[in-house]
Amino acid sequence: MRMIKSIKELREALCGERNKNKTIGLVPTMGFLHEGHMSLVDRAKQTCDIVVMSIFVNPIQFGPNEDLASYPRDLERDTALASARGVDYLFTPSVSEMYPTVNKTTVTVSDVTESLCGASRPGHFDGVATVVTKLFNIVQPAYAFFGMKDAQQVAIIMQMVDDLNMPVTIVPCPIVREKDGLALSSRNVYLNEEQRRQALVLSRAINEAKDAYAGGEKSAEALKELIVSVISHSPLADIDYVEIRNYPSLTEAAIISGQEVLIALAVRFGNTRLIDNTVLSPVKEEAACFAQ
Template sequence: MNTVNTINELREQVRAWKAEGLTIGLCPTMGYLHEGHASLMDASVRSCDRTVASVFVNPIQFGPNEDLATYPRDFESDCRLLEAHGVDLVFHPEPAEMYADDFCTFVDIDVLSKTLCGKTRPIHFRGVCTVITKLLNTVTPDKIFFGQKDAQQLAIIRRMVRDLNFDVEVVGCPIVREADGLAKSSRNTYLNPDERRAARILSRAIRLGQDIADGGERRSGKLLAAMKEKLVSEPMAEVEYVEVVNGENMQPVDTFREGDLVAMAVRIGGTRLIDNFTVGQPPIDFQEGQSNAD
């Protein structure tokens, strides 16, 4: 596995692979990798001849009061995981390599970015779309891989690729969870043991919502009321949102159907966690009372 830090080095390797007729998969990450990221690498390695992973904490997708400075980083550990999962090339640039001092060109998306996380993180998806556009232009991959945990991001990238005619297939990969159901996230490391135990409430609310939907309920209000009641039963949980939206345009729906998205953002202590499920997917499987905090 090779590591490059500049766009020119990255392009040089990609050109060589394309000259050989090889297909390329791209897995964009911000590092501090875990099994959820590994599942993206595995999917790329299975379906593409070569896999590129980026490890870059993208500064332009963080708001002024967010955790850019404290976002967890461990590049040596990341490299061990990437190599173990068959990644061929790691792109690990400095911010100055991606954004010149006078950088002023951004890629924004309307409608889909105004709901869910976009309500409280107004610049976030502009930053995501801009960095992904830069990576797509640099790597020109055949496929790009994202996790379903960031479901709004996945929907936004799909729409951006369609609207801007990028020649790439966007592949969504299932959420990877801990034994107690908590979705794998780099930010889980912020949780102290008590907060980690409290965070189980997210997967319990997700499972409750799935059970209600699988039972035939289609009224968003009924579903959301039950899920919110479950969430607020945990004293350490501060609910930012729980919403049901159309699975393609991310707009709220009063009556949901298969393929629509039920998403939440909840703060446990000072840590913001997100989770979701798609109506019609199999229910999540987890073990009550078991977590890495025990």
């Protein structure tokens, strides 16, 4: 694995790979890697000849009262994990390399950014869209791999790529969970033992909603009420939002019928904000029932 900090050096290296007709895939991360990130690398290696992983804690996607300064970092550990998993290039630019001057250009995606985490974290997705655009321009990947852990982010990046005719295919990858159901997240390290135990209520609430849907419940409001009720049994849980939206448009859903629907939630345990979700696919499920 080759570690690179310079945009110029990375571009030159990848130009050489493209001249050999190598297909390049990008796995963008903020580091403090876990098995969720590694699953993206695995998918990238199945799809591409060359895998580029970026590790960059992007300051412009953090709000003024968020955890930029304390966001977990361990580049030595991350380097070992990336190398062992078969990453070809590890791009670890500094903030001054990515933003050498005050940024006067921002990429804004409207509509799909305005609900869910976009409502709770104003400006966050402008920062995400801007840095992802920069990474796409630097790496020029044929494919980019994003985890469905942040399903709204995936929808936003797909919208941006479509709208701006970016020559990259976005590959959404499934959420990876601990054995007890907690979705893997770099921020899980913030949780104390009791918060970690109570955080299992998130996947439990989602599973109960999925069971209710499978049992015939198609009302989004009824499923939301069920999720809130389950989460409310955890005394440390402070709900930011529970939403059910059509996916990937993120328009409001009243009755679940005929298209994919996202069940998404964000809940705080102490100072730690966790997100989780699942996507229901009514068309596929109804087709499977019909086939039987």
